Amino acid sequence: MDNFNVEDIKCHEMLSSEGIEKIKSILSEVHYPKGHLLMKSDVYERDAYIIKKGIIRSYIIKDGKDISFWFARERDIISSSIGYAFQKKGYENYELLEDSILYRINTDKLKNFYKTDLELANWARNITEIEAIKAEKRFLSYMFTTPLERYLELLENDTELLQRVPLKEIASYIGISAVSLSRIRARIK
Template sequence: MEQIREHFETNFNITHQDWQIFASKLICQKFPKKSTILKKGETERYLSFIEKGTIRFYIPNEDKDLTFGFIFKNAFVSAYDSFLTQSPCTYTVEAIEDTVLWRLTYDDLQVIYNTTKIGNVIGRKACEDLFLKKSKRELSLLNETAEVRYLNLFSERPELIKQIPLKYIASYIGVTPQALSRIRKRIS
């Protein structure tokens, strides 16, 4: 819990009193590598902060899964569209490696919004971060080649290349694993 407190103190200047309210609502959950955090069709009940691990978002498919997002430690994570609407999720959320999440339920987050001075700022920041990641990915898919997407990924998020299986990276940049192999050969 100290990691999330340090993050909030650094980024939000949270008061001791607000932290006490916030901390009293946090639930720590651990997920082993390759475990499902949220299945397609379930409703997202949590906004989480990743203390340790990597999360993958994907659309399950009979032929192959379509990976469309990764989130790393020290970041907020949620199937946010499902969380906001409290309706079933259209994709799956998975822990790629052993993962520790500090989680707030939807109802507890509403309490924090209403009883703390900093709650709305933290909620807004989490929302903005999730939106910016989504927007950047969409624009990349529309404006860049697969090779440029891979190179950007490699320069912006080198941890991805080390932590995530290449088949997930290929899906994320919109190519087959074979095409990714050819891209990697060209640029090496």
């Protein structure tokens, strides 16, 4: 893979040159346009992806409405959690919000590395721990803050997300309608 950059890999500093080469050996670069549905709910997704360039929203459909619950961007790893862990159909959808370049991961080969390579197993565990903490923080935010507080948190700490993601998806992500988000934005200007 000619365009591979180790900086695209989360926690790459944990990996030796040999570990990086092993990871590189199970990746293939793919390009998809904005709007592409990378993964669909109720499908057993076997591949995982690392985002080289782009942003992806993860959402579920509830009562006919899309509910965004996560945005992934450069260096994030995308996979159907249930598909990856239990080889079952997932519940989530992943839609590209920008033209994107991804590294497709052969997860069967990756899991085989885990069985024989402690370095790669620890690398994956470290990433899983980081993502679990992020998920817990998102959950606690929904439990203990208002939509206004969640929006102000994004304004303060993640303006890049606000610039790259349509406002209707931001509204869904913080748990309100687009109209309610417009009212919040008008009130804080």
